Amino acid sequence: MTNDEKIDPRLAALLDELKPASARDPQAATRARGRFLAQAVSASEERRHNWWMTIFQQKEKFAMNLIMSVLVVLGLLFGGSATVSAAQDDLPTQPLYQIKLMSEDVRVWLASDPNMKIELLMDQVQNRTEEMAVLTLAGITPPAESSIRTQDRIQQALQLATTLDDVSMSAAIEQIRKQLQTQEQSMTQLQSGSCTECEPILQQTRDMLHTQLGQIESNLADPETSREQNQNQSQNQIRTTQTPLATDSPVTPQTSSYTPALDGTGQQNGNINPLAGTPMPQDPGTNQNNYENGNSGGSVNGNGSASGAGGQGGKP
Amino acid sequence: MIPKPDLLAQAQKLDTRALGEIYDLYSPRLYRYAVRLLGDACTAEDCVAETFSRFLQALQKGRGPRDYLQAYLFRTAHNFIVDHYRHESPESILDDDTPDCQNTEENACLNIRQHHVRGALLELTVDQGQVIALKFLEGWENEEIARALNKPVGAIKSLQHRALAHLQKILLDDEV
Numbered sequence: 001m002t003n004d005e006k007i008d009p010r011l012a013a014l015l016d017e018l019k020p021a022s023a024r025d026p027q028a029a030t031r032a033r034g035r036f037l038a039q040a041v042s043a044s045e046e047r048r049h050n051w052w053m054t055i056f057q058q059k060e061k062f063a064m065n066l067i068m069s070v071l072v073v074l075g076l077l078f079g080g081s082a083t084v085s086a087a088q089d090d091l092p093t094q095p096l097y098q099i100k101l102m103s104e105d106v107r108v109w110l111a112s113d114p115n116m117k118i119e120l121l122m123d124q125v126q127n128r129t130e131e132m133a134v135l136t137l138a139g140i141t142p143p144a145e146s147s148i149r150t151q152d153r154i155q156q157a158l159q160l161a162t163t164l165d166d167v168s169m170s171a172a173i174e175q176i177r178k179q180l181q182t183q184e185q186s187m188t189q190l191q192s193g194s195c196t197e198c199e200p201i202l203q204q205t206r207d208m209l210h211t212q213l214g215q216i217e218s219n220l221a222d223p224e225t226s227r228e229q230n231q232n233q234s235q236n237q238i239r240t241t242q243t244p245l246a247t248d249s250p251v252t253p254q255t256s257s258y259t260p261a262l263d264g265t266g267q268q269n270g271n272i273n274p275l276a277g278t279p280m281p282q283d284p285g286t287n288q289n290n291y292e293n294g295n296s297g298g299s300v301n302g303n304g305s306a307s308g309a310g311g312q313g314g315k316p
Numbered sequence: 317m318i319p320k321p322d323l324l325a326q327a328q329k330l331d332t333r334a335l336g337e338i339y340d341l342y343s344p345r346l347y348r349y350a351v352r353l354l355g356d357a358c359t360a361e362d363c364v365a366e367t368f369s370r371f372l373q374a375l376q377k378g379r380g381p382r383d384y385l386q387a388y389l390f391r392t393a394h395n396f397i398v399d400h401y402r403h404e405s406p407e408s409i410l411d412d413d414t415p416d417c418q419n420t421e422e423n424a425c426l427n428i429r430q431h432h433v434r435g436a437l438l439e440l441t442v443d444q445g446q447v448i449a450l451k452f453l454e455g456w457e458n459e460e461i462a463r464a465l466n467k468p469v470g471a472i473k474s475l476q477h478r479a480l481a482h483l484q485k486i487l488l489d490d491e492v
Contacts, residue, residue: 007452011484014433017426021348028361029343036339036368037332042374044330235429 038138045094091131092143101149114160118172121157122179125150129183129205132190136202139195147205154180154212158219162227170223177216182210324385328375339368345454346393352453353397353437355430363400367393387464390454394446401438436486444479447472458475 092096104127107119128150132142154176161172187206219226323341326334332485343364370392381388437445443465450456450464458476462469473475 008484008488010488011480012452014429014487015448016353017430018433018453021351022357023345024344024351024361025357028346028357032338033343035365036372037336039369039372040330040332040335043372044332047330047376058462063373152337290470 034137038134039132041089041091042138043093044091048089091135092146093135093140114164114169115172118157118176120161121153121160122176124153125157125179125183128153129186132202132205133186136190136195136198139198141195141197142201144201144204147201147208150205151208152213157214158216166223168229170220173216173220173223175222177213180213180216184213234305324381324383327385328380330375331471335372342389343368345386346389349390349449349454350393350397353394353434354400354451355427355434359400363393363396366396384463387460390450391446391464394442398438398442398445400453433487436483439486440479440482441475443467444475444482447475448479448483451476 088103089099090100104120104124108117111117111120128146132146135142149171157176158173161169161176164172184206187202187209190202321340323334323338327338346364346367347360349362351357354360354363363454367389371380371389437448441449446465447461450461451458456464458469458472465472465475467475
């Protein structure tokens with residue numbers, strides 16, 4: 001600084017007394033950064049969707065659906081469609097989110113190598129937890145479906161791992177464990193300060209991840225048993241799908257390894273880790289995957305409502 | 317890491333990575349500036365949050381700075397600070413003379429003096445106050461201040477001269 005004007009030393013001393021600034025609270029700084037980034041993500045998505053909506057609003061609904069379908073198919077086939085690409089950053093509250101989920105599932109379906117399938121399934125797990133984090137930071141309650149879908153993909157990955165040979169299975173389960181530990185850590189660190197309504201679903205997701213990790217630990221300790229359990233479960237799944245359950249037949253579940261329900265009811269569901277014994281037969285109408293086909297009925301409470309925009313500091 | 321000259325261009329496209337880098341780069345400086353002028357950590361956090369929120373809103377509307385991002389952010393933060401003080405009664409800010417600290421605890425005395433100097437800065441016009449804060453608290457050069465206030469350097473010198481004279485009158489003439 002060049003002092004091109006003489007300043008009274010007493011005045012300079014008084015101004016100097018304002019210079020020492022108290023150190024910023026790191027937690028407050030982190031929270032503020034998170035809120036700003038959530039705002040930024042939201043603004044970015046809004047601009048992108050506005051661009052698309054401007055185009056699509058000029059079309060009739062039928063024509064729009066047709067164009068969307070063609071774009072999705074082309075996108076899935078060639079991997080270059082702008083719509084599918086645009087959907088990749090969507091959040092559960094946004095219009096192209098179902099396209100994102102579809103494209104993720106198709107990628108898994110198209111993969112022929114089980115290791116690649118496991119990797120893609122675990123990518124989905126990571127995507128869901130990241131979406132939950134962004135929504136929470138924006139003050140929006142993440143839908144229960146995100147957490148249920150996360151659990152389902154973990155189970156699919158574990159089931160696939162047990163179809164591999166011994167060495168590959170151990171390596172795959174170890175990889176899954178590492179990724180789940182990271183997810184669990186992220187969920188634990190996630191502060192729901194700006195969204196108290198988010199806490200139940202976050203806690204349920206943390207519990208679910210914790211339960212899955214515990215199960216993986218026991219599987220790693222005893223791979224043979226876990227493989228047998230998986231085979232038993234696969235057979236039971238075939239039996240359940242092929243033979244309707246006799247309504248008067250007593251059913252005795254052989255395992256107690258349940259994970260908490262993720263519908264906010266605090267109840268447990270019949271969803272069993274694939275490596276942990278015989279599954280409890282379920283009523284086909286309450287298939288937990290129904291929501292993925294656009295049916296949020298059954299045992300899942302489709303809690304997709306948002307609680308408004310995230311809080312901002314200061315005055316509007 | 318995005319090169320600094322490209323940050324604003326990327327931010328105008330609402331690139332979240334660029335916006336994150338801008339936040340990391342400028343929020344500590346803005347916080348320090350705000351806490352010096354406001355004297356309160358919570359309000360300073362509000363000031364930083366509101367500054368970046370207004371910046372984002374401007375970008376969304378296709379407005380916002382075309383260049384000199386730092387100048388724009390400090391200008392926005394200063395406007396927040398001025399608005400904040402407008403909602404406080406002037407008496408609560410300028411209720412005491414510069415205290416005699418001979419019989420007072422030094423820390424408490426320092427707080428009172430700081431409060432008094434902040435009050436005196438508010439007696440200045442918005443531009444004068446910002447010139448003094450940027451020049452004597454943040455150590456900016458006149459050229460940088462000129463960009464922040466969108467005025468020629470000569471005008472900045474003139475503002476500074478009048479501001480110092482006015483501050484001297486408020487803070488020192490009572491002592492004589």
